[in-house]
Amino acid sequence: MIRKLLLILCLSLSLMNCSDMLEMDPENSVTFENGLESELDLESTLNSIQYNIRQNLGVGQWGMIVRGIMCDTTEAVVARNFEYSYAPKQSWNDHYEIIAGANVVLHYVDEIQMPDTRKNYYRGAAYFYKAFAYLELIQYWGDCVLVDENVPMDSQAKSYWTEVADHAIDLAEKAAALLPDFDKVTTANGEAARYKSAPCKGAANTVLALLTSWKAGCKWFAQPSERNYDENELWKKAEAACTAIIGSESGQAKGVYQLATTPEEVCTSVLVGESKESLYESQYIGFWDEFDMTGWNPLQDNATLFQTWPMMDIGKKDVQTATVRIYAETVKRMYESGDLRRDAYFYAFDEMSHPDSVSVTGGFAYPYKWRKVALVTSGSQIGKFLHIDQNRIWWRLADIYLLRAECRARLNKTELAIADLNEIRKRANAPLYNASEHGGDLRMTIFKEREKELIFEGYRYLDIVRNNYVRSMLGRGFRLASDQDYVDGCLFWAINTFAFVYNPRLRQNTYWQKYEQ
Template sequence: MKRGIYYVMLCLAVFTAVSCNKQLDIDPIDQIPDAKFWSTERDLDGAVAGGYALLRKTLVESPKNSNDDNGYHPRFYMYGDRRGLIWQSYTRDQIRDGTDAAIQKNRLRTEWGGTRQWDDILFNWAPFYQIIEQCNIVIENAHRVPDNQFFVGNTRAQYVAEARFLRAFTYFYMVRVWGNVPLVTKTRTTEKLGRTDMNAVLDFVEKELKEAMPELPNSYSASGKNAFRATKGTAQATLAHTLAWRHKDAEAVTYATQVITGGVYKMLGDSVPDPTKPMGYLQYPNIFKGRSTEGIFEIDFDAATGEFGRNTSMANLTLFGTQWAARQEPLWAISYTSANRTITRMTNLTMMFPEYQKDERYRVLFTRSNSSVKPNDSVFVKYASVVDPTRFLYDANIIVFRVADLVLLRAECNARLLNYAAAREDLNTIRKRVWLPPYTGADADLYLEIFKERSRELLGEGHYFYDLVRTGFLTDPDYTKVPTRPTINQADFTDGAWTWPVSNKAFVDNPNMEQMRYWQRY
């Protein structure tokens, strides 16, 4: 009985008691409550699973209004998509007016720092350090499980490798949000840490992923673990993204290729339909329900276990009309920024999908609503695997990495390397999959076209803002290339304007903590 209780305690210990390191909100565990806990493989597996559970809880966390279950600003989609202004509030923001204007002006701290839930949640990195603490616990205690407790095919090294992967992934994710972050690699950290330079953190991430990779399986015999627990492909995909973030493009191409050609994952595709006949069953939408062969790393939401979509899923944010949700208009809408820098709801989706007459994505991911209030508005049905619209129940996983993402990432890296033929081939692989002809534009325009293709293919998957940063389009002075983005110039970017400010909680009793220079001004 004690061991069963400790499975929960190990996942949640960091949420209880008084922290001895308030700046990171890490609760050091001075002793294992049950001396026999680390006695079986089941114990170790449960401890690793606890890390994934904390990751899931952290990525879907959102500010909420009192007496309202809706998560209007979930971390995963706020950091990755909404910050880039490709989504906006449909009418008015349910948490606070002026959200989109604050994002566009990049005044998150001066205009939102006093909003408790933004400071407590979106600015707050403490939950990510709780994931890291969980991983550190596993790494430091895995040796206590006796050798004879492991089943055939499983090893202690595999579980340690999973913990090292999850810790590395968490640090990579944090760097993309906050830039410089404290680097913690041991449990019971009580030092008053300052921020570690992001390049040193990413050096650590690269090293951890490369060393963990050989011990990870290609796939799991238990299908319930695939895409949700670390594999070689998961580590390779994370490493490819980490390297591309740093413009180590040749190496990024190598690791992306290992995923693409490894034989474990493959893109789902459909034949071009006969225009004289109704479209039959299509594979492409199954990607976004989750657990497809295209998914490399996902956060699982399974309606069968009573997981409600209104708890911060993209399905809940975008679906409306009685067929899909018990509301008559969406919470978020696709947006664009006009030439005069005005944020505008995109009512004509052909702006994003100029080849809409042929593009499968336009044809199957959007449809007219059956809303009594907005009957002519388009519904974004990418995540419309509806189980019960009245209770907001959806099968709609968070797709962190998938094969098409890696194909287009490889195209982007090759374009930066001026390997235009290889970049064009990958771009056309994605275009062909969605029934489009090969791209015939000039090599000089290829880099921008790959960015636009990622915007279309990965719409609503938490990539857009990171793509703006990585490609350099975030600060391009020519707004005609990519108009939909916040206003950030190169000087401010250098001072950290692309990051998020750090919560006031990080400064409690810690003289070594500081904001990035930009957020000291704003």
């Protein structure tokens, strides 16, 4: 695998069909023959990495997300209940292409004449992309191959996820130090960045917060030999990274990012794209013609697995056969009366949850978090639902407020944690924190608030793992798994078979080896 990484990158760069979003001239395509000779070549390489993230990352995540998605019943019972009779394999090739592309930038950046401020931006962007790729690798595959800037040309064994996390944390810290805030990011031509897919300080601090909190919270399943670290120091780093994003120690954000005014605005603006609450996103709006939609869906189109009518032009009864379903009574228990999220995140909730509607609804609620759709414009299906026409929002400010609240709860900064929790509740018109909630367990209360605020956005499984709630919050197979099963990697994907072809020293995730004998 390792020896092919740069070859794969160069092939993809030379064959890629790039539009004005990437601004990449085929004459400047990167190959071993001509290398990177100008700042535009560096920018084109970074844009190709953005393209890879937009096209490929997240496409295979549904099997992981559904394990923890908030629902009452689902057709995805094998993943939900962890009842595999086979090793669920996913390819990590795209993540290593991102790392390889970033290493190309780091290799050439000092050879190109340009101001130091521009060199620092390209270094920071490359560090950001590598840290981002490693974050997903350790969250979804656990132990993985660690590739530093000197790419080995022979096979290489995996490293423990804890070691990879340390490397990625260092990368994210470098990125946050080098990158400017989003409103200061410019292109090689001196123009302001148009899209929030551009690496920036806020995005780098987000990855830093996620990496440090992951290593801190997931110590419970680290290899015994790898547990000799102080998780409180990591929680402090995560808290500091969150504060750098928010721009204030408590209360209203005072930095580049701002919370939207209402939960309704979260649906109509934030999750669509380019809002002040969005920290990092992949740009899809305006660029759908670059994708072959046959057999491919971006992650946001997973909403079609739980959102039915009225987003799609199908009958109201189809909610009863959605892949993922949640009862109206569950929603009522989650959101207190007056919580604006109940009416924003679920369509016509009072009407559709009325007892008179049960014959139509089956008792299920109608998730309605993704609103903007593209319709078929020609042919016999004209006017029919085609796909969700929104950007992929990787992270938003509400997530960071609640992550900081979790950090502070773990560090016994109780009042500050409550203040962050209440900042999100105030927007939703939800009751402010009461010490009696969840038996006085503040961390559980924060987890439940993330559950309410970020419902269906794909974070809950990772939140459950980070908090070690796997036996109380996940399906029956997770409850039956032993402590050693978790150390051996049952939470993660099995490595795709193709990865072993070019890397003979690579070994399958320990837990899944039993399916390969």
